[in-house]
Amino acid sequence: MTIFTDNRLLASGLIGGTLSRHRGNMQEVAAQQPVYQDLSIPPEKILHFHQTHSDTIVPVLTEQDARRVQQAPVQDADAWLLAVTGWGAAIQTADCVPLFLWDENARVFALAHCGWRGVVKRLPFKTAQALKQAGAAGTMYGWLGPHIQVCCFEVQEDVAAQFSPTSLHHKNGKIFVNLNLEILRQLEEAGLNPQEIKTPYYCTCGDKENFFSWRRDHIRQNLLSFIYKP
Numbered sequence: 424m425t426i427f428t429d430n431r432l433l434a435s436g437l438i439g440g441t442l443s444r445h446r447g448n449m450q451e452v453a454a455q456q457p458v459y460q461d462l463s464i465p466p467e468k469i470l471h472f473h474q475t476h477s478d479t480i481v482p483v484l485t486e487q488d489a490r491r492v493q494q495a496p497v498q499d500a501d502a503w504l505l506a507v508t509g510w511g512a513a514i515q516t517a518d519c520v521p522l523f524l525w526d527e528n529a530r531v532f533a534l535a536h537c538g539w540r541g542v543v544k545r546l547p548f549k550t551a552q553a554l555k556q557a558g559a560a561g562t563m564y565g566w567l568g569p570h571i572q573v574c575c576f577e578v579q580e581d582v583a584a585q586f587s588p589t590s591l592h593h594k595n596g597k598i599f600v601n602l603n604l605e606i607l608r609q610l611e612e613a614g615l616n617p618q619e620i621k622t623p624y625y626c627t628c629g630d631k632e633n634f635f636s637w638r639r640d641h642i643r644q645n646l647l648s649f650i651y652k653p
């Protein structure tokens with residue numbers, strides 16, 4: 424099993440990252456269970472929601488919050504904000520950005536599903552702000568998991584118009600969006616130090632060996648990203 428992750432995340436005491444496609448399509452929660460078991464994570468302690476490209480953030484700040492989310496019907500949302508031990512959360516992507524945020528001692532941590540619509544709705548900024556409001560202390564860290572990079576993310580004028588011109592790349596009469604730049608700007612605006620945000624260049628669309636990509640294949644197959652505090 425290959426998990427793309429950030430050593431700083433693991434060093435802070437969290438377990439998490441984005442799985443390569445080798446374990447299969449993770450769209451169904453049932454398909455994810457063996458992954459958690461392999462990592463000695465109780466599968467029932469990983470929370471799930473239904474993603475809608477919104478800017479809705481689910482706060483899980485207490486054990487009661489966690490149990491309520493676990494027992495309630497699956498809700499619509501696109502970001503998790505956690506401050507509990509022994510719990511975690513999952514998202515699914517296939518070109519969208521899995522955005523991981525956490526504070527110095529991993530007391531507060533977040534995982535957001537940021538497609539271009541979520542980015543335009545400023546979900547990265549709002550998630551980072553929520554992290555601070557939940558009491559993030561010390562250095563705040565960010566890591567952007569594998570997603571569609573500027574090499575492949577061609578858009579039409581209507582989509583391009585919703586981004587800052589500095590996040591656009593023009594080549595051979597085509598327009599491409601650089602989601603990394605846009606998200607970096609939002610996180611910096613929320614008070615993160617850009618030097619603490621890592622944006623490794625893994626392109627889901629360009630790397631068929633490792634990743635599913637909606638843009639490339641037009642098949643509903645999803646990669647799993649998760650974060651968990653033991």
Ligand SMILES: [Zn+2]
Nearest residue numbers: 574575626629
């Ligand atoms: Zn690419």
